[in-house]
Each structure stands twice: as C-alpha cells, then as structure tokens.
Amino acid sequence: MITVTSAREKVVSGTSALPSRIRHLSGALGYVLARDVIAPVPLPSFRQSSMDGYALNHLDITGSAMTLPVSGESKAGETQFQLLAPGTAFRIFTGAPVPEGATAVVMQERATRNGDKVTIHEFPVVANRNLRNVGQQINKGEVALPAGTLLGPGAIGFLGGFGITEVEVHEKPKVVILITGDELVTAGQPLKHGQIYESNAAMLIAALEKEGIAGVSVVSTEDSHQAIADRLGEISEGADLIIASGGISVGDYDFVGKAMMETGVATVFYKVKQKPGKPLFFGQKDEKLFFALPGNPASSLVCFYEYVLPALRKMYGRKDIFLPAYFLPSTKSYSFDGERDEFLKAHVEAGKVTPLFGQESFALRSFALANALIYLPADQARVAEGDLVEVHLLP
Ligand SMILES: Nc1nc2c(c(=O)[nH]1)N[C@H]1C(S)=C(S)[C@@H](COP(=O)(O)OP(=O)(O)OC[C@H]3O[C@@H](n4cnc5c(N)ncnc54)[C@H](O)[C@@H]3O)O[C@H]1N2
Numbered sequence: 001m002i003t004v005t006s007a008r009e010k011v012v013s014g015t016s017a018l019p020s021r022i023r024h025l026s027g028a029l030g031y032v033l034a035r036d037v038i039a040p041v042p043l044p045s046f047r048q049s050s051m052d053g054y055a056l057n058h059l060d061i062t063g064s065a066m067t068l069p070v071s072g073e074s075k076a077g078e079t080q081f082q083l084l085a086p087g088t089a090f091r092i093f094t095g096a097p098v099p100e101g102a103t104a105v106v107m108q109e110r111a112t113r114n115g116d117k118v119t120i121h122e123f124p125v126v127a128n129r130n131l132r133n134v135g136q137q138i139n140k141g142e143v144a145l146p147a148g149t150l151l152g153p154g155a156i157g158f159l160g161g162f163g164i165t166e167v168e169v170h171e172k173p174k175v176v177i178l179i180t181g182d183e184l185v186t187a188g189q190p191l192k193h194g195q196i197y198e199s200n201a202a203m204l205i206a207a208l209e210k211e212g213i214a215g216v217s218v219v220s221t222e223d224s225h226q227a228i229a230d231r232l233g234e235i236s237e238g239a240d241l242i243i244a245s246g247g248i249s250v251g252d253y254d255f256v257g258k259a260m261m262e263t264g265v266a267t268v269f270y271k272v273k274q275k276p277g278k279p280l281f282f283g284q285k286d287e288k289l290f291f292a293l294p295g296n297p298a299s300s301l302v303c304f305y306e307y308v309l310p311a312l313r314k315m316y317g318r319k320d321i322f323l324p325a326y327f328l329p330s331t332k333s334y335s336f337d338g339e340r341d342e343f344l345k346a347h348v349e350a351g352k353v354t355p356l357f358g359q360e361s362f363a364l365r366s367f368a369l370a371n372a373l374i375y376l377p378a379d380q381a382r383v384a385e386g387d388l389v390e391v392h393l394l395p
C-alpha cells in the first residue's frame with residue numbers, strides 16, 4: 001500500500017501530454033494551447049475613442065468654457081482616414097477612429113452642442129484622455145497567449161479580436177468506462193432482491209463532461225475473469241484512458257486487477273493508504289492509462305477527482321492538474337482512527353468548511369451536497385472546531 005502523496009506523484013510522472021492538433025476557435029473552449037499564439041496585429045489596431053463626445057487637440061483648450069467649431073464626425077465603422085483641422089472639434093463615438101491631429105476626447109456630458117459649435121466644460125483637457133492607443137493592449141509580434149493557456153471564454157474572445165479562426169491545442173483523451181458487477185441493473189428494469197441500479201457510469205460521465213470530455217463510451221460486463229479480460233482488451237484499442245469501476249478488491253469475484261495484468265497492463269500501484277478508495281489501481285500499457293476504481297460510489301468519485309482528473313488534465317496539456325487546495329477552518333470537530341488518510345465530503349461557505357453527514361464509501365447523498373473534499377492526513381486524526389484543514393475544491 002502506498003501513500004496518497006506517492007500515488008499522486010506516480011500518476012503525474014506516468015502521464016504525458018497528448019499530441020496537438022488544429023481546432024477551429026469556436027470549438028476550442030476548454031482546450032489548452034500547444035503553442036504560443038503571436039499577435040498578428042496590434043490591439044487596438046487604430047486609435048479609437050473610448051467615449052461618445054468630441055475629439056480635439058487638448059492644447060486648443062486654454063481656458064474653461066471654450067467654444068470650438070465642429071468640423072466633422074467619426075462614428076464606429078468609419079473607414080475613411082480623417083484629419084482634424086486645427087482649432088476645431090470632431091463629433092465622435094465610442095469605438096470610432098480618432099482623426100489625425102486630435103489628442104483627446106471630451107465626453108459629451110462635459111460639452112454643450114449649439115448648432116455647428118461646441119462649448120467644452122473641461123479644463124485642462126489631459127492628452128490621451130478617453131483614447132485607446134494603437135497597441136495599448138498588445139503589440140504585433142508579442143506573445144498574445146502562451147502555450148499551456150487553458151482557453152476560456154475570455155481567451156476565445158481575445159483571440160477572436162485578432163481575427164484568428166484556428167488554434168493549435170492538445171487533443172483531449174478518449175475515455176472508455178468498463179462497468180463490472182453482477183448485482184447491477186440498468187435504470188428502467190425492475191429490481192430483484194440483492195440487485196441495485198447501476199449509477200457509477202452516469203456519475204463518471206457527468207464528471208468527465210464537466211471537464212469537457214465528451215463521447216465517452218461505456219461497456220458493461222459480468223463478473224467473470226474471462227469476460228473482463230476480453231472486454232479490457234477490446235475497449236483499450238481506441239482509447240487513451242480506461243476507467244474500470246468495481247471488482248478491484250480482494251473478494252472471490254473481484255477479477256479486474258488480475259484481468260488488467262493478464263492483458264499486459266503494467267501495475268504502477270495498487271492500494272493507496274486512504275479512505276475511501278483504498279483498492280485503487282493504476283497501470284499502463286503502451287501510452288494508455290488504466291485506472292480501476294473501487295465500486296463503492298463515493299470511493300469511485302473521490303478517486304476520480306484526486307487521481308483520474310489530474311491524469312486527464314495532464315494529458316490535454318493543463319498545468320493546474322489537481323483540484324485547487326486551500327487551508328480553511330473547520331466548523332466542526334472530527335476524528336478518525338488514523339490508520340489511513342481520509343477524504344471527507346464537505347461544504348465550503350464563507351471561508352469555512354463543514355464535513356458533511358454520511359462519510360461512508362457507499363454514501364453519495366453527502367457527495368451530492370458537497371462542493372469540496374477535506375483531505376486529512378493520518379497524522380491529523382483529531383480536528384477541533386476552528387482547526388485549519390486542507391480543502392480541495394470540486395470543479
Ligand atoms: N475483505 C476485504 N473486503 C473489502 C476490502 C478489503 O480490504 N478487504 N476493501 C473494501 C473497500 S475499502 C472497498 S472500497 C470495496 C471495493 O470493492 P470493489 O472495487 O471490488 O467493488 P465491488 O465489490 O464491485 O463493489 C463495492 C460496492 O459498490 C457497489 N457498486 C459497484 N459498482 C457499482 C456501480 N456501477 N453503481 C453503483 N454501485 C456500485 C457494489 O454493489 C458494492 O456495494 O471493497 C471492500 N471490501
């Protein structure tokens with residue numbers, strides 16, 4: 001049995017980023033840049049007004065309430081190159097090109113228009129006021145976004161502002177889920193005594209979807225050594241990452257570990273000193289990663305967030321692969337036997353964290369209400385109210 005820290009290290013060192021490919025910008029949300037994007041043009045690419053008002057030369061305003069003739073107009077989308085005659089003002093609107101010769105824009109709230117004249121109620125007018133200069137945000141040739149940037153809506157908009165339509169990003173892993181367990185019944189079918197509804201597949205698909213991983217296939221198989229080995233061989237063909245659920249403990253019908261080894265998967269680790277999720281298995285074959293998660297639903301989801309998610313994120317190029325961790329005061333006392341590190345389903349609110357009722361590995365009700373996990377190393381087996389605990393925020 002290895003420690004949580006060592007298991008996490010082995011997941012990181014055993015995982016590499018997938019190759020890159022070109023994607024259309026409109027389909028690149030949630031992907032990670034594989035190359036720096038270089039600004040093809042400066043932004044802004046021409047001098048723009050940031051207000052509706054009057055463009056003028058600030059040196060022409062030598063006292064309060066000065067009146068200037070209005071010699072022209074520039075509105076957003078104006079494509080003609082325009083020149084401001086000395087001693088005059090231009091009517092101008094937000095986003096419009098500033099005429100050559102103008103050095104500032106005065107907001108219309110600080111001006112009074114009277115026919116073809118305007119009186120300026122601002123003195124002094126400061127140079128560059130209400131102007132967006134060429135390259136103020138970024139100059140041509142600079143790194144607009146570095147490799148490793150996770151593309152969110154802001155990045156999509158920023159790159160769209162350059163007219164960029166394609167980006168080079170890391171591929172996302174193709175994931176297959178293998179569900180084992182003879183007691184499992186698909187929703188919609190009646191339950192016989194001793195049977196339960198299968199729910200880990202939908203839970204893991206949801207967690208993957210939240211990470212932007214779609215097209216996940218699910219294969220179910222009976223609890224037989226041969227069937228599991230056969231399915232494992234088949235499903236790993238087109239996949240980058242295989243998640244098995246159930247059958248990884250020590251019972252007579254827990255065949256997943258053996259089947260993994262028989263199909264040539266090299267064990268990186270099996271069993272982690274943690275609760276829940278002790279019988280977690282991680283292995284590799286070629287470039288493919290294999291996780292076998294314990295069937296207990298809460299164990300499965302904890303292992304997903306603490307081990308599978310970092311591997312997935314590293315595969316698609318992310319730098320921040322673990323759940324964000326903070327130390328927060330606990331609103332409740334909590335104690336455990338200290339034999340294994342514990343992950344507790346918890347709720348963070350107003351800078352404090354509360355361990356929830358129902359920490360057993362079969363209990364998902366608490367997970368349904370959780371927005372975080374508390375990580376307690378075995379040597380922190382007694383937590384008093386107000387003690388700082390390590391909190392991992394759920395996505
Ligand atoms: N003698 C021992 N027994 C067990 C040990 C041990 O060390 N010695 N470890 C326990 C721990 S800890 C865990 S965790 C479980 C893990 O067992 P498996 O991974 O083999 O999981 P299963 O036995 O298949 O199922 C466990 C539990 O979860 C339910 N389950 C399974 N799959 C699903 C699913 N897809 N949807 C919903 N629920 C599922 C299943 O019915 C069981 O109740 O082993 C302990 N035993």
Ligand code: MOO
Nearest residue numbers: 276277278299361
């Ligand atoms: O380690 Mo198991 O996941 O406690 O129930």
